[in-house]
Amino acid sequence: MNPVRRLLLSLIAGGLLCLAFPTFDVWVAAPLALGLWAWAWTGVGGRRGFLSGLLGGLAFFVPTLSWSGIYVGSVPWLALSTLQALFIALAGSLYGWLSRRGSVRPLAFALVWVVTEGFRARAPYGGFPWLKLAFGQADSPFGRLVVLGGAPFVGFVIALCGALLALAAEQALRAVSDRRTSVADASSPPSRMPSRRLVLPVAAALVLGIAGLAVPLPTDGPTAQFLGVQGNVPHPGLDFNSERRAVLDNHIAATLKAQGDVEAGRAPAPDLVVWPENASDIDPLRNADAKSLILETVDALKRPLIVGGLLEEPVGFVSNVSLLFEPGKGNTDRYVKRHPVPFAEYIPNRDFWRNFSKEVDLVQRDFVPGPAPGVFRVTTASGQQIRAGLAICFEVAYDDIMRDAVQSGANVLVVQTNNATFGFTAESPQQLAISRVRAMELGRSVVHVSTVGQSALITPDGTAHQVTSLFTQAVVRGALPLRDATTVAIRVGEAPEWVAAAALLTMLALSLRSGRGARARVPKTTKDEDDDDAA
Structure with missing residues (x-):
């Protein structure tokens, strides 16, 4: 395949991968796209693999992250997309070099994918794990494998499945080429299709594709009643909370309306009520008016309420928090967001980045990171204990933050x-x-629970119940199971990624060593020509 066709194939793969994520939700597009990338990058070497991966990454991230520029313009959106695409470029470079001899290497491709995706989730400034392969697989058999090894394991299996399909395609094309050669050479007997070389990778890919159906996702356990309040905002956009009191009032009104249904017997009483992030951007611990309104609401509920708010602390900074309010006790616990969003909630290396854009100073006060996982403990009317593990906004995408909450008792x-x-x-x-x-x-x-949607109650099998519409006032309410069982994914933690990193380093070292040995055996008169061909 000539270089131009490979670049085109990589672009197509990036566009195809977009379809695996909401709002398209065509989950099968993920292994197909990864298969095209494996095919496009095989044998191209490190430099061409980098370029091919970069173009494919841009074709994926630019449209899929388009929401990041809807109110702030194209520069931040394209900068974020390009940064993320560089990790795909790194994958293309590593795999292109490992496969430089010209054959698809499924295991090498899968290891490269897991390691580079893990790197993207950690760097720079704590990484941006949004759009991991696993996060588009909530409705697929692949997604169920997350219970065995987390998002990295799902990504590994999808990449391996895609590369096996690429290997089968490679074998099929090679067989067709051999048959044409045999037909052209009348003195040679016609070659037979190497069925085993075709069937085995296809069969292995199919097994990987349906293996998740055998993974149980239990939903049993004692239940508690939850009420999530989506109060809505006066208008969307960056200045959504310019009328901060209106946002707080919206959440109070929606909560009291839901409580009216309880008092009228139309709905069960909640054991815990949850407001979203930024429900009270008026500091509810320092502003007497906001605090009074929240305490009155809690007294009307007669149940604990988790409030998402902003605190004017420490001095010169801001804290994005979850606050637990209880009837007759007031604020009894807090969780401070552990991973503020760089360039949105704080500006890292502000003096450096100011050289490129004065807009960094639109964030006048940096948010501070919280010190520890947050778990709020609430006892229900029936005596059950709710141990609610907290995550604020983008924190849900970070493996360690979510795992820490469960390991802390949630x-x-x-x-x-x-x-x-x-x-x-x-x-x-x-x-x-x-x-x-x-x-x-x-x-x-x-x-x-979101201020504006989508909000939902989700059971442990991943099913979303009562999904709300965007920019409407709504509530989600119902019983959810409380579970203490420890999944395999929790027990293994980051181990799958470190094992993949170790295996990839070993593979790179062995490949480098074998490459040096091969060059040493090449006659001096032909060495330079072979080096040019490899490049």
Whole structure:
């Protein structure tokens, strides 16, 4: 295949991968796209693999992250997309070099994918794990494998499946070429199709594709009643909360209306009520008016309330928090967001980046990271204990933050988010899909509540119930199981990624050593020509 066709194939693969994520939700596009990438990058070497991966990465990230620029313009959107595409370029370069002899190497491709995806989730500034392969697989057999090894294991299996399909395609083309050669050479007997070389990789890919159906996702356990309140905002956009009191009032009004249904016997009483991120951007601990309104609401509920808010602390900074309010006690616990979003909630290396854009100073005060996982403990009317593990907005995409909450004792997860700054885009459905995968991975119910939608109650099998519409006032309510079982994914933690990294390093070292040995055996008169061909 000539270089231009390979570049075109990589672009097609990137566009195809877009379809695996909300709002398209064509999950089978993921292994097909990875298969095309494996095929396009095989044998191209490191430099061409980098270029091919970069173009394919841009074809994927630019449209799929388009929500990031809806109100701030194209520069941040394209900068983020390009940064993410560089990790795909790294994958193309590594795999292109490992496969430089010209044959598809499924295991090498899968290891490269897991390692580069893990790198993307950690760097720079803590990484951006949004759009991991696993996060588009909530409704697929692949997605169920998350319980065995987390998102990295799902990515490995999908990449391996795709590369096996690429290997089968390579074998098929080679067989066709051999048959044409045999027909052209009348003195040679016609070659037979190497059926085993075709059947084995296809069969292995099919087994990987359906293996998740055998993985159980239990949903049993004692239940508690939850109420999530989506209060809505006056208008979408960056200044969604310019009328902060109106946002707080919206959530109070929606909560009291839901409580009216309880008092009228139309709905069960909640054991825990959850408001989303930024429900009270008026500091509810320092502003007497906001605090009074929240305490009155808690007294009317007669049940605990988790409030997403902003605190004017420490001095010169801001904290994005979840606050637990209880009847007759006031604020009894808090969780501070552990992973503020760089360039949105704080500006890293502000003096350096100011050289490129004065807009960094639009973030006048940096958000500070919280010190520890958050788990709020609440006792229900029936005596059950709710241990709610907290995550705020983009934190749901970080493996360690979600796993830490469960390891700290959470028997249910609460994800509070504010999607008002992304308008009517795919950002909110993408985030809800991540929460669904987390429910399966960690074996926990999830109360996923947004200021503007989408909100839902999610059972431990990843099923989203009562999914709300965007920019409407609504509530989600019902019983969710409380579970303490530890999944395999929790027990193995980051081990799958480190094993993959070690295996890839070993493979690179062996390949480098064999390459040096081969060059040493090449006659001096032909060495330079062979080096040019390899490049």
